[in-house]
Amino acid sequence: MMNQGGLGLDEVLLVPSASNVLPNTIDIQTQLADQLQLAIPVIGSATFTTVSRAIEFAQEGTLAILPSKLATIENIATVKAEDPHYLVGATVANATDANALVEAGADVIQLVVTNDTDALIQNIEMIKTTNPTLPLWVGPTTDLDIAKRALAAGADTIIVANADGEALATVVTTVMAFSQLAAEYDGNIILGSDVNYSGDVVKALAAGAVAVMVDENIMTDVVADNLFQISGGLRSGMGYTGSGDVSTLRRQAQFVQITAAGLTESHPHDVELTRDAPNYGSMSNSVKIVKLT
Structure with a gap:
C-alpha cells in the first residue's frame, strides 16, 4: 500500500501560466484507447451507476461503469437499445463474465481486484487473449505492486482508489506515482474516488490521470446538469494553466503546496450566491462555492 506521506487535493494549487486560450475553445475530450x-x-463510478444513469452518462458522450450486480447481458442491451453508439462499462470478477458482457456490447471492462493476485493476473491474461483490443481496467487499488503486475499482464488502465471506499488522503502524490508506473507499460491511470469539486478534476488530470470517476460526492439530480458544471470548472482550470487540451494539461501543469489558510484564501469569498450549483445542495454553507483551482 502507499504510505501516508504525500499530498492531497486540498494541499496543492495549480501554478498559473501565461495563457492565450479561452475557456470556450478548450478541448476537454480525452482518448482512453x-x-x-x-x-x-x-x-460514472460503479458505486453510483444504475442503468438509467449509465444511459445519462452515455448521452453526454462519456460512460459509466455498471456495478457487478447490474452488469448483465440484459442491462448492457438496454443501454445499447437507446443508441448502438452509446458507451457503457461493466464491473466483473472473472474472465468468463467479462467475455459474455463484451459479446453483449460492453465497451469497457473493469476487473475487480481481489485478495488472490495470481487469479487476478490469470483473468487479465484470459480476457486479453480473447479480446486483445478491449479496454481492460483493473481496480480499485492503491497497491503499486498489484498495479505493476496487472499492467505487465495486459491491463490498460488502473483505477486508483481505496478498495474499501475510504477517502484517499494523498490523492495527488498517489496519482503521480501510479501515472509514472503506468507510463512504463504504455498504460493509463483513472482516479476512482475523492472527486468533490470540479477543481478536483483539474488537479487529478494535472497529476497524470486520464480521467476521473464521480459518485454521489459530486453528482446529484440530472447527470447532464452536473457534467455541465464540471465541464465549466474544467475549462476554467485548464485556461488558468494555459492548457488548450487535456493532454497538454497532463504534460505541463505544475503544483505548488499550500497551507490550510492558503486554501481558504484561494476560494472566492464575499460573494453572494444567486443560485446553488446542482451538486452542492447537501453541503454546508461554508463549501457552496465551486473551487476552480
Missing part, C-alpha cells in the same frame, strides 16, 4: 474517446474525462 484507440476506439474509446470521451467528450469529457469524467466517468
Whole structure:
C-alpha cells in the first residue's frame, strides 16, 4: 500500500501560466484507447451507476461503469437499445463474465481486484487473449505492486482508489506515482474516488490521470446538469494553466503546496450566491462555492 506521506487535493494549487486560450475553445475530450474517446474525462463510478444513469452518462458522450450486480447481458442491451453508439462499462470478477458482457456490447471492462493476485493476473491474461483490443481496467487499488503486475499482464488502465471506499488522503502524490508506473507499460491511470469539486478534476488530470470517476460526492439530480458544471470548472482550470487540451494539461501543469489558510484564501469569498450549483445542495454553507483551482 502507499504510505501516508504525500499530498492531497486540498494541499496543492495549480501554478498559473501565461495563457492565450479561452475557456470556450478548450478541448476537454480525452482518448482512453484507440476506439474509446470521451467528450469529457469524467466517468460514472460503479458505486453510483444504475442503468438509467449509465444511459445519462452515455448521452453526454462519456460512460459509466455498471456495478457487478447490474452488469448483465440484459442491462448492457438496454443501454445499447437507446443508441448502438452509446458507451457503457461493466464491473466483473472473472474472465468468463467479462467475455459474455463484451459479446453483449460492453465497451469497457473493469476487473475487480481481489485478495488472490495470481487469479487476478490469470483473468487479465484470459480476457486479453480473447479480446486483445478491449479496454481492460483493473481496480480499485492503491497497491503499486498489484498495479505493476496487472499492467505487465495486459491491463490498460488502473483505477486508483481505496478498495474499501475510504477517502484517499494523498490523492495527488498517489496519482503521480501510479501515472509514472503506468507510463512504463504504455498504460493509463483513472482516479476512482475523492472527486468533490470540479477543481478536483483539474488537479487529478494535472497529476497524470486520464480521467476521473464521480459518485454521489459530486453528482446529484440530472447527470447532464452536473457534467455541465464540471465541464465549466474544467475549462476554467485548464485556461488558468494555459492548457488548450487535456493532454497538454497532463504534460505541463505544475503544483505548488499550500497551507490550510492558503486554501481558504484561494476560494472566492464575499460573494453572494444567486443560485446553488446542482451538486452542492447537501453541503454546508461554508463549501457552496465551486473551487476552480
